[in-house]
Amino acid sequence: MKVTIAGGVHGNELIGVYIVKKLMRENFWLKDIAIDYLLANPKAIKECRRYIDYDLNRSFSQEALSEDSHIYEYERAKVLKKRLEDTDFLIDLHTTTANMGITIVLSKDDPLSANVAKILAREYENVKILRWFGTEEGNFINSCVKSSITIEVGPVCQGVLDATLYFDTLKVLQRTLDVLRKEEQLQKSVECYDIFDYKDFPRTNGDLDGMIHPELLGRDYELLHPGDPIFLRFDEEEIFYDEVPSYPVFINEAAYYEKGIAFCLAKKSIV
């Protein structure tokens, strides 16, 4: 089995970058598993930016992969698709400015990915499973492998390291490799969250008119009810939630301001 461990798909999410560098340097390896260490967006890592021209983790759609492009990330995606051809399992390391603890994002609906996520969620109290099968912006990097999980940890600012979250991520990554190596199986069902909608900030002519309400900030995975405050305008007017009860995630994620996402809405179900 070949596993690829990717850091720096987003160049300013430092925990993944430094975990991959550490494991490369230590020449960490495992019996029965071939590991490929990948610093996915080296130019963005060097500049400590999310991306240079376009979000690399939205650059794997058929269109992006087929056209000749002036976009650095589209060209890089073509190189990575080739490199990932014989990868059986991708572990992609990310961080978020939202208070999401350790979230295993599943973007593929396959048994191996789901099995690994379930084992992690049952073993660690602060690990949650979030299913997100793609966006209109373009496909994620894991669209070109058979199986994968994304380990998304937060809250941590872009461009900084947080030692506690660094070692939490490392622990979950090592357990993932362990599960893959031993081919462990879990038959039991586990709770998971499915993203089904997005909420944008209040805006005028595209520019922000307000912020996440202080009562919502940091409350990822806490049930949001109609009537709960969600935004506070710059003029101090409050805006209230008026849809079906749902679980907000990625609340105030820095990189999603430009995508028109103040937070995502998820439903809870059983996987």
Next chain:
Amino acid sequence: MKVTIAGGVHGNELIGVYIVKKLMRENFWLKDIAIDYLLANPKAIKECRRYIDYDLNRSFSQEALSEDSHIYEYERAKVLKKRLEDTDFLIDLHTTTANMGITIVLSKDDPLSANVAKILAREYENVKILRWFGTEEGNFINSCVKSSITIEVGPVCQGVLDATLYFDTLKVLQRTLDVLRKEEQLQKSVECYDIFDYKDFPRTNGDLDGMIHPELLGRDYELLHPGDPIFLRFDEEEIFYDEVPSYPVFINEAAYYEKGIAFCLAKKSIV
């Protein structure tokens, strides 16, 4: 009296950007005071980056201001120096990823700036005064005005808004204008902190070897003693503080990683 209110000297510090935009939009004005609203680095604001080519807040040294340059911020600094020629007082709005509450940074040793800072620090419990008279990297924007304060709030990530800190900043800004308009004076002395040294992360060949120790993270303005842990290496080895007792500030500020600053050391004194 002419007061300039600047936001976006760093384009990804959104609180200042959106306060300046709000006041411009409302056409906020005061009797007896002419106000100039300044979005200082429009290109960086548009791209939501700290800067394009070089830190604008280090681009006001004589050298930078005199040479023809390919650096966008050096050119912008020349324009701003001209614009600030008749400014009596500059209020410069910043944020930090460090847990610094509301810090009034004084970078000029003049009575008016010190008086305003003292009044703010005595009135608000969470306002501290920090004196920082420059760096070897180049002069701050307030080097070209007679008097100024920098309002530095945190912790907040780059590229995001925090409603509580937004309104805290606005409150302190409005009180500053009030003090200037009424020419209030405070004869009493007030505590302040003076930056006297910097500590860099552990590194090998320039690249990080470790992180801020979890026991230090978030403890800005708390006295650091010899023997206290300050860094945690990627291999889990702890590094301890071995200098004179001092107050750490700007702990884990994202923008200072590239400057070789993990945190600054300050002494407490009376202003």
